[in-house]
Amino acid sequence: MDVKNILMAFLWFALISGALGVLLAVASKIFAVPVNKKAEDIEGVLPGANCGGCGYTGCAACALAIAEGKARVTACTVGGQETADKISSIMGTGSVKAKRMRAQVMCSGTEECSKKKYDYVGVSDCVAAVRLGGGNKMCPNGCIGLGTCVSVCKFGAIKVVDGVSTIDYSKCTGCGTCVSACPKHIIKLIPYEAAHWVGCMSVDNGKITRSYCDVGCISCKLCQKNCPAGAITVDNFVASIDYEKCIDCGLCVEKCPRKIIWSSKTADGFMTISRGDIDHSVKGTAE
């Protein structure tokens, strides 16, 4: 009787497992989906950080888009030229020049330079602060400095220095995750080698900007008038540089009365930020 029970259990389970095994094997043949070989190969050479900087949900989605020709081989800004070369060899296209970008926080309003509307004591997050009357800074386009960008950066390239997010160029891959996370929309992607940028995005007029920030753009247009390449335009009370035209002469840095056009300098193989006469300690490797 006992032996019969054991045998019964054994037989039935062998039967069930066997039947299910066969069923799955047959199903895997019937329901087989043609896999895109190229997409698999491309995913292999992508960085795999799943940062979403390319605009797709992850590296796998980006690889599929490239394989299907919906995205360019340079779609991955993080991987840069190296990855672009590998992808183009998989795709069978010639080498395409990838443009390396870096993120730049367009605000100079450190703690002592800018005025506050109120004391914020809520959760330590810029998005939460912005919901409370647009944040505690009087400037509508100033860095709140609570570090939403710091927490979203997959590469640990951002830290808040003196109330303004600052980017470590050696770690920044130009993925753009911080750009879309910033509730004030003051982080921009600029060419990695860009020598100069305007550290302000205030769209208030000069008088108002002056009332709450010592380092805001007052739209005096001195930079625009003095730029030999015509790369700077002052629009909506704030200056901006067109990097297609900029010739890195640095004249605007000297002319700006508010000293808010910043320069990156390459010294000892490192990229250093400077504003006016002040040298900042954040460094990055130069290419």
Added chain:
Amino acid sequence: MFDLFILMLNCVLVENFIFHRFLGCCPFLGVSGKPDSALGMGMAVTFVMTLSSAVTYVVYHYILVPYGLEYLETIAFILVIASLVQLIEMFLKRFIPALYSALGIFLPLITTNCAVLGAALLEVDEGYNFIYSVTFGFSAALGFTLAIVIFAGVRQRVELAECPAAFKGMPIALVTAGLIAMAFSGFTGMSIG
């Protein structure tokens, strides 16, 4: 019909799988970072739990009972549910890619989930018939979805709040889960069904 409604209400609120029975705590803590992914997980659990309730009912009553193999229900259910999920995954990938990508990674994750297995075993213990079994599976999963989505919403706020370093991350999440469980324990007093 009214009985079924009582059963559903009971499963969703009073005997919630997570807060009352403590089943499925792993996905509850693991996939509750964002309400979106929590909802995806809930959908996948609902899908699998409903189907597995039906299949395990058939397996139990037409294979195990006639041959006196009830004592092997646990291993039989694991076997059947795991294969079922694999099969469903292949089927969806081929015919309904949209649903496949929506459920995504959550589908294989819950292959051997204790909530799914727990539902199958509880249905047998309670001696439910086919309709009751499927309703039980569906509404238990509905309760799971409710719990995980609520928890994800709360957790998003907790993540941003400043809390002592020792409590950061999982500890404060567990404390939060405990507090929500306490709130849900209020439903116990309803004593329906």
